[in-house]
Amino acid sequence: MSKPLIELSGITKSYGPVSALKGVDLTLYENEIIGLIGDNGAGKSTLIKILAGVERFDSGRMTYLGQDIEPKKYSVSTARRMGIETVFQDKSLGESQSIWRNFFMGRHLHNRLGFIRVAHEKKEAMRVLTDIIGLRGVGVSANAPVSVLSGGERQGLAIGRAMYFDARVVIMDEPTTALAVKEVEKVLGFARNLKVQGKSAIFVSHNLYHVYDVADRFLFFQHGKIRSELRKEEATPKILIDTLMKCS
Ligand SMILES: Nc1ncnc2c1ncn2[C@@H]1O[C@H](COP(=O)(O)OP(=O)(O)OP(=O)(O)O)[C@@H](O)[C@H]1O
Ligand SMILES: [Mg+2]
Structure with a gap:
């Protein structure tokens, strides 16, 4: 039996009068990829933001490797230091930050005097983005703000961070939306490779073929709750579509 990495029970989250999550229970096991499926507004991104440390949950319990996560002490930097890396759907996070700062955010490399090793970090960030991820765009330079990057390049930046820091x-969250075919293949390849390396992932997508391709287990969201669950052995893309229709 695999070890649980992340356990959520009874997680709720409201934005003013909008109740986005109404009690979510979810366990992510070691070396497991979960696919989150659901209509627009079902609460998928809200859950992702809670896991990533962007939003705080209102009630319920979250543990990572058996340790309770205190929402007030949990942030994107904390999550990253604990090995949880997120590729976000919306483009809002760290937009004005330079590419190299965003790459090392929360995990800067320091010299003996305690200063950030700026030149080294810039070089490392560019090495990963150009040599390993293969970004070729004109806007991809260490000092450029994240806001100049295309959708695919942003995904590449986040994936590069996950690889570099061995998340x-x-x-x-919808990593393949608005990507060209070649970039989609890269992202799906990255997700499959996580599995080979013994890592875990949560993959959100409206493209059920992409989710089917990479996930071991599928959770269907509806109105802020998980309504249905299927394991890969009991699913086909057609079954995923039919189940989604029932949860819409
Ligand atoms: N910051 C916010 N303020 C107010 N309401 C919000 C906020 N963020 C999300 N919501 C609402 O919470 C609900 C869940 O939104 P969420 O983004 O989690 O859905 P989703 O499942 O990711 O949808 P999609 O598939 O369209 O990305 C929606 O009704 C949304 O309008
Ligand atoms: Mg979303």
Whole structure:
């Protein structure tokens, strides 16, 4: 039996009068990829933001490797230091930050005097983005703000961070939306490779073929709750579509 990495029970989250999550229970096991499926507004991104440390949950319990996560002490930097890396759906996070700062955010490399090793970090960030991820765009330079990057390049930046820092859990919110075919293949390849490396992931997508391709287990969201669950052995893309229709 695999070890649980992340356990959520009874997680709720409201935005003013909008109740986005109404009690979510979810366990992510070691070396497991979960696919999150659901209509627009079902609460998938809200859950991802809670896991990533962007939003705080209102009630319920979250543990990572058996340790309770205190929402007030949990942030994107904390999550990253614990090995949870997120590829976000919306483009809002760290937009004005330079590419190299965003790459090392929360995990800067320091010299003996305690200063950030700026030149080294810039070089490392560019090495990963150009040599390993293969970004070729004109806007991709260490000092450029994240806002100049295209959708695919942003995904590449986040994936590069996950690779460089050897993330244990990678959370991807619609990583293939608005990507060219070649970039989609890269992202799906990255997700499959996580599995081979013994890592875990949560993969959110409206493209059920992409979710089917990479996930071991599928959770269907509806109105802020998980309504249905299927394991890969009991699913086909057609079954995923039919189940989604029932949860819409
Ligand atoms: N910051 C916010 N303020 C107010 N309401 C919000 C906020 N963020 C999300 N919501 C609402 O919470 C609900 C869940 O939104 P969420 O983004 O989690 O859905 P989703 O499942 O990711 O949808 P999609 O598939 O369209 O990305 C929606 O009704 C949304 O309008
Ligand atoms: Mg979303």
